[in-house]
């Protein structure tokens with residue numbers, strides 16, 4: 348079943364600055380269940396009336412009839428009417444899902460990281476300058492606050508496509524790479540932030556009116572296209588800041604940011620991906636102009652759409668290849684490069700751009716650090732039945748155990764083989780496309796290092812490492828193999844983990860584990876396993892309990 352949904356565009360302030368239409372219609376497609384709310388099989392709006400605290404009736408679903416499309420029509424002109432916010436948040440979450448799940452990206456539906464089928468979306472969660480995804484409550488929560496420039500005006504975070512798309516992406520990414528949520532390596536949490544911000548850019552480029560207006564206004568010169576690079580402008584200005592919450596059009600390197608604060612750190616990666624997008628756009632535009640077909644602006648339009656698609660594929664397939672456990676920027680960089688090399692070996696332009704960005708920004712010391720292994724024979728020779736590997740945990744375990752050194756598993760260490768992913772993706776080329784099936788085999792194990800947290804805590808702590816192998820089921824050859832926790836990068840990550848944990852402990856956001864039970868301080872859980880400290884739920888901290896922007900300065904970790 349398909350339904351038409353009217354959603355708010357980009358960010359109320361960004362959209363207003365360009366005089367574009369404030370809303371757009373998008374389609375929610377192929378859903379088996381569409382109900383009042385809006386509610387679908389995987390997303391449910393829960394709108395609580397802030398005055399009474401009671402759940403409001405859902406916006407009625409209207410079935411298609413004659414020329415009328417199915418959907419949740421809302422008559423109110425007020426763009427901030429509760430019904431409009433509810434429908435818009437629902438549509439925006441689905442828009443983000445569709446972007447990630449398309450056949451050329453993930454090629455499958457995302458499974459949420461929590462038990463339960465539905466992501467609960469609360470468009471008016473209460474008064475606060477915040478919004479977040481929380482795995483434990485299976486929800487996205489959007490708050491509102493009074494605009495400091497005009498206290499009669501409320502800033503609803505659910506009215507910003509940037510913010511709704513950002514939080515929805517946290518939930519989607521948690522479904523793809525759930526280990527990032529429990530990681531203690533700051534770069535893991537920063538990957539969450541960066542991917543969520545890049546998704547807001549891709550969703551904004553999806554808006555035809557925004558694209559058209561911008562290209563007309565700039566003549567296609569994207570160096571003045573800050574409407575795409577700025578995230579959550581209204582949120583930031585409503586708190587009295589100048590400029591957006593985060594600016595992706597930046598040249599920041601690892602040396603320029605606090606490497607232990609995930610939001611600050613995120614702009615290095617999101618900035619790199621934004622520059623790759625701009626380079627890709629420029630290249631595609633130049634190629635189109637060289638053909639002397641179509642007008643300059645038509646070609647710019649097409650180059651922007653195609654460029655955004657290329658970045659989406661690069662990023663989403665890279666995330667699918669990301670090794671389990673604590674993967675950092677360089678790991679994601681290699682995963683993106685491997686996924687792109689496996690699918691588009693003959694068109695290296697985008698990979699060259701990504702390598703240049705990651706080296707220039709000090710993510711890795713040189714090109715060699717980003718070299719990846721693709722298209723090689725596996726250690727199993729002909730001794731592999733791909734269908735059995737997918738279906739049988741025993742077969743998968745035996746295979747990994749027989750070749751554990753090749754996977755990178757330390758001697759005598761126990762390991763976990765994750766459920767295999769049997770995925771079919773569409774590879775899009777200039778003039779053709781093809782379906783490619785691959786099996787993703789992921790293995791995870793534990794590593795121990797000094798906890799560095801003082802006497803209240805155990806002496807050692809545990810973090811996780813892993814390996815992803817992409818296997819071609821027809822030839823049983825390895826399309827790509829990726830291992831994290833590389834010796835050259837381990838020490839830097841260990842240092843950053845210690846700094847992050849010390850900061851959380853200092854701020855009262857981490858509590859020493861008591862006995863054999865688990866201790867929960869704020870969103871973060873600590874427990875003892877084999878005498879060592881295990882910390883989980885760190886991503887919940889990013890938004891739920893962080894000191895908010897404007898609350899007396901200091902470190903700010905909102906959204």
Ligand SMILES: [Zn+2]
Pocket residue numbers: 513517539540543889890905906
């Ligand atoms: Zn976030």
